[in-house]
Amino acid sequence: MNFEISRKPQEYGKVAVLLGGNSAERDISLMSGEAIFSALIKSGVDAVKVDPKDGLINQLIDKSIERVFIALHGREGEDGVVQGCLQSMGIPYTGSNVVSAAMSMDKLISKRLWKQMGIPTAHFSSVEKGQKFTEIEARRLFAKLGPVLFVKPVKEGSSVGMSKVSDEKSLVEGVRLAHQYDNQALVETFTSGKEYTVSILRGKALPSISMETPRDFYDYEAKYQSNQTKYFCPSGLSDDDETVLQRLALKAFGALGCSGWGRVDFIRDGEFGEFLILEANTVPGMTMTSLVPKAAKAVGLGFEQLVLNILETSFDVR
Template sequence: MMYSQEQVREVIDPKAFGKVAVLLGGCSAEREVSLASGKRIFEALQSSGVDCCLVDPVEGLVSQLVEEKPDRVFIALHGPRGEDGTVQGLLDQMDIPYAGSDIMSSALAMDKYRSKLLWQAVGLPTPDFMLIEHADNLDCCVEILPAFVKPSLEGSSVGVARVDREQDLLPAWEQASGYGGSVLVEQFIDGPEFTVTILNGQPLPAIRIESAESFYDYEAKYVSGNTQYHLPCGLTDSKEQELQALALTAFETLGCSGWGRVDFMQDERGRFWLLEVNTVPGMTDTSLVPMAAKSVGLSFEALVLEILKSSLSPAHQKDGGIKGSKELVQAESEAI
């Protein structure tokens, strides 16, 4: 089901949100992208008449939240400590509603290995994979080459390498393991890449990604400027509906809610293969979620308000307000 024009035109009262804190920056490898996303979200909220403020966790997250006393939070942190349930858990503890997925679903979506295990368990298609914790075990990966070697707990293709030859496995593993945690080796699917945005339970039109690089890596996403995005995506109506249904099922299987983006590859037989779910996708000038939203008539300002609406759902309503205790401030984790 697509967004109808009636849904697109729905009026949202900015005052219903109260004061909104936009979390941006952080200390992950995606800090610069997060800063760009967060500032653009902040400007959209301001232009819509929402009372809002910027909060960068590196400057002391708990103390800033206690001082600002927001009624809800828009999380624009990318990567570990932003998308992995860490911040979501803190906000739950402080009784501050936030837009998007909860602790469990954020953690599952960030963990590519466990996402794929769940999808396999319910019969959803995802490329063959192996979790490699030690370089001594790389020999068993030869059978699924060519493959992508990637950190299991990173986003935006950080630390990802395509490997076609056995002798390139070790360097790729060493690069990926440098980001901490285990390394996922995932079979390469030769074909076009697609992404589908999920917005408040509805899949938006699919986008086909055509990268000038060897694959859609961090450089292709944010630096090169040579990547082409096709919207309409070129699929038949029935194939696009199939892709959208699969995206929504994969998203909900992980327990995700509010908004997010689901990435796929399509093979030569036309079959779709799940890669990952992003629970806090980029919201920069070149990001895919705003692109998909625009195609159904949602301006960037309207998109931001639609996303923020998920913080008004019963699951996100808290009773106690901010716990501004000295103990919380003193216990603020350096990991955030």
């Protein structure tokens, strides 16, 4: 894969790295943003850090920002809000546009679209906040979706507010937890199998990564706090399965209109079953140990070159 950068550092102009923000993923965003900022400075790019929590528009104007690297995770970072603000100000930014960011952030919209396109995903339903949901309704969902279910907020990432449940009381509690973060809870069939992720960079799928954790599932602690989570790149798939997975990732990403860079997560149904799509991320984690840098490293792309390649996406026509 060729990811050569011919542009000189000064050609990017004054670059703001947006980090932090107000979402439940603020802490992860701060880590991603710091790593990105450091890489840009080492590459000779004139970069500054901007935390929208301190007021976004005034900072962009006061600092004479010419280009933005979005490192905000979750709400107001991946949902099209900041993209819309930057677009209205005429400031180029990295990654997907307003509409595709909003669609990918909404797991319910994404899954409905993928289902219509024939892209495999787990069976699912949703529960709106304020809707009557007792153990009676929970029993009906178990009858419809299976004996073990996942519950998650529709518009959160990093496994925030997620639960694995196997009885009516736990499902009611899981829905209540998800509603603390979002007005809708997504409930989907639990699939027993290995998780995979495919990073996408400038229209190309990078080698897949598989994850193993001793925890019950790949939750927030497994992602960010545990030293027992194992990552494999190459993921151990056959060449044919790797091709299938990469094509699925590109198709799913493109179906939402996403562009530039991102990551698509899957789980395999059993050892040799089909790959079921979980979600698409338009601003995935970018710490030195995150999944996108691991995949980039597998094709000989170091962290600083990866960051510059992502910054290049700010020149894409939207």
